Amino acid sequence: MSWRSGWLGRLVRLFRDPDDDLDSRWGGERAVLRGYGARGLDAGYPIRAWTEQAAAARSQASELRARRLLCRMLDGEQKRELQQHGCFTVKVQGRGMFCILPRSTFNVLSLETGAAYCCNIEAFVPISDLMLAQKLLLENDPEHFFSVANRRSEVCAGSWEEELVRSLGRSLRA
Amino acid sequence: MKTIRILDSSGDRVVEFDDGEATTLARREAQALFERMLSSGSTAFKVNRGEGRPDEKVTDFSALENETIVVPRVVGG
Numbered sequence: 001m002s003w004r005s006g007w008l009g010r011l012v013r014l015f016r017d018p019d020d021d022l023d024s025r026w027g028g029e030r031a032v033l034r035g036y037g038a039r040g041l042d043a044g045y046p047i048r049a050w051t052e053q054a055a056a057a058r059s060q061a062s063e064l065r066a067r068r069l070l071c072r073m074l075d076g077e078q079k080r081e082l083q084q085h086g087c088f089t090v091k092v093q094g095r096g097m098f099c100i101l102p103r104s105t106f107n108v109l110s111l112e113t114g115a116a117y118c119c120n121i122e123a124f125v126p127i128s129d130l131m132l133a134q135k136l137l138l139e140n141d142p143e144h145f146f147s148v149a150n151r152r153s154e155v156c157a158g159s160w161e162e163e164l165v166r167s168l169g170r171s172l173r174a
Numbered sequence: 175m176k177t178i179r180i181l182d183s184s185g186d187r188v189v190e191f192d193d194g195e196a197t198t199l200a201r202r203e204a205q206a207l208f209e210r211m212l213s214s215g216s217t218a219f220k221v222n223r224g225e226g227r228p229d230e231k232v233t234d235f236s237a238l239e240n241e242t243i244v245v246p247r248v249v250g251g
Contacts, residue, residue, distance in 0.1 A: 056183040065185030118251035133245040150250040
């Protein structure tokens with residue numbers, strides 16, 4: 001099957017010609033988008049579901065709910081770190097300390113090696129849910145986390161994060 | 175009452191059930207959901223276990239305690 005008849009071809013056609021009909025297999029609940037650049041565009045269900053879930057995961061209500069759950073699951077020290085720095089540390093048996101940052105990619109940093117790990121949930125979830133999932137995996141199923149996560153050995157954090165890691169390192173050594 | 179929290183775009187979805195006769199249907203539905211999630215690559219953890227017991231990974235529905243968090247399938251980013 002060529003790419004022109006596959007999902008990529010449909011996506012290309014969708015952007016080139018918004019009036020082009022989408023694959024009938026996407027049928028079901030279809031929404032008509034209105035506004036500039038979407039004249040009568042028939043948005044297929046998968047795209048609508050994808051954008052709705054992405055928007056929900058980024059909404060304040062979702063993040064607030066996820067943050068409450070995360071705070072309930074952290075121990076006292078982790079909660080203090082989260083309130084003070086916006087991130088928290090996790091001790092992993094045999095691998096040392098890791099810092100979980102509030103962002104969606106390469107947000108798990110080894111405080112021993114400086115390596116950054118990226119392990120995401122396949123579904124759309126708020127950032128606090130992602131941080132909670134990473135904490136649970138690192139503390140209770142680290143083999144799974146490290147077998148899945150992509151690793152960057154170079155420091156890829158910005159200056160704010162580098163300073164944060166340095167200050168966490170200092171407070172951990174103190 | 176036992177609680178399963180499935181992380182999702184709204185924060186989390188809550189499924190509640192207990193071992194009483196009156197909630198057999200709810201328990202069956204919770205078990206079916208739990209097993210479906212795990213077979214699709216999700217991971218479940220027993221949390222808030224009380225008496226200072228640490229969180230623990232769980233794969234057996236009958237071993238669930240008061241609160242369980244289900245993390246959907248994770249992938250390398």
